[in-house]
Amino acid sequence: SYVLTQPPSVSVAPGQAAKITCGGSNIGGKSVHWYQQRPGQAPVQVVYDERDRPSGIPERVSGSKSGNTATLTISRVEAGDEADYYCQVWDSSHDDWVFGGGTKLTVL
Amino acid sequence: QITLKESGPTLVKPTQTLTLTCTFSGFSLSTTAVGVGWIRQPPGKALEWLALIYWNDAKRYSPSLQSRLTITADTSKNQVVLTMTNMDPVDTATYYCAHMIWSGPFDYWGQGALVTVSS
Numbered sequence: 001s002y003v004l005t006q007p008p009s010v011s012v013a014p015g016q017a018a019k020i021t022c023g024g025s026n027i028g029g030k031s032v033h034w035y036q037q038r039p040g041q042a043p044v045q046v047v048y049d050e051r052d053r054p055s056g057i058p059e060r061v062s063g064s065k066s067g068n069t070a071t072l073t074i075s076r077v078e079a080g081d082e083a084d085y086y087c088q089v090w091d092s093s094h095d096d097w098v099f100g101g102g103t104k105l106t107v108l
Numbered sequence: 109q110i111t112l113k114e115s116g117p118t119l120v121k122p123t124q125t126l127t128l129t130c131t132f133s134g135f136s137l138s139t140t141a142v143g144v145g146w147i148r149q150p151p152g153k154a155l156e157w158l159a160l161i162y163w164n165d166a167k168r169y170s171p172s173l174q175s176r177l178t179i180t181a182d183t184s185k186n187q188v189v190l191t192m193t194n195m196d197p198v199d200t201a202t203y204y205c206a207h208m209i210w211s212g213p214f215d216y217w218g219q220g221a222l223v224t225v226s227s
Contacts, residue, residue: 001171001172031211031212033212033213033214035155035213035214037155042204042217042218042219042220043155043204043214043217044217045213045214045215048212048213048215049213054215086154086155088155088212088213088214090211090212092211094171095168096157096170096171097145097157097160097168097211097212097214098157099147099154099155099156099157100154101154102154102155
């Protein structure tokens with residue numbers, strides 16, 4: 001089955017930029033989506049199709065992809081950004097919707 | 109405004125069958141390309157996709173769990189039902205339903221329902 005690999009944790013000081021990576025074989029051929037999950041809450045979509053933001057998501061949240069890695073970047077990090085972040089793709093070869101293992105973003 | 113809400117038992121015994129209902133509003137499951145999926149999350153662990161049903165009644169299941177899962181829809185009631193057989197303590201998790209178009213993303217999520225499997 002298809003595997004997406006994320007770092008378990010990322011720490012960043014307020015005002016700095018946080019980068020969360022998501023690696024997968026041939027991820028370049030797949031659409032990557034990102035979700036934020038605050039403690040005790042349901043996931044919320046923050047980026048879809050690598051780099052598009054749903055309405056209400058601030059511009060300082062952005063996505064990109066290069067080679068076998070997709071990246072979620074949160075600029076000017078705030079305390080409210082502290083959450084778990086998950087990447088997700090649709091594996092068309094197996095009709096399987098796959099999530100990464102999640103990354104806990106800690107604001108120092 | 110799209111909303112979804114999960115309902116079902118909070119506690120099931122090992123070997124029992126779990127039945128969860130997702131009641132939604134703000135969209136129709138009869139509209140082309142619309143789908144409703146189920147995703148679960150064990151305590152402290154990652155999200156895991158389980159099943160999906162489309163507007164045309166096409167169904168998709170997680171390859172690792174498909175022998176235990178059944179997903180159905182009642183479009184007249186705006187409900188999607190997931191059943192999971194032979195429940196085990198490792199199936200203890202928060203179960204979410206979510207809206208999607210075609211193959212994703214999951215753009216609207218329910219609040220989740222915690223199901224504990226214990227004797």
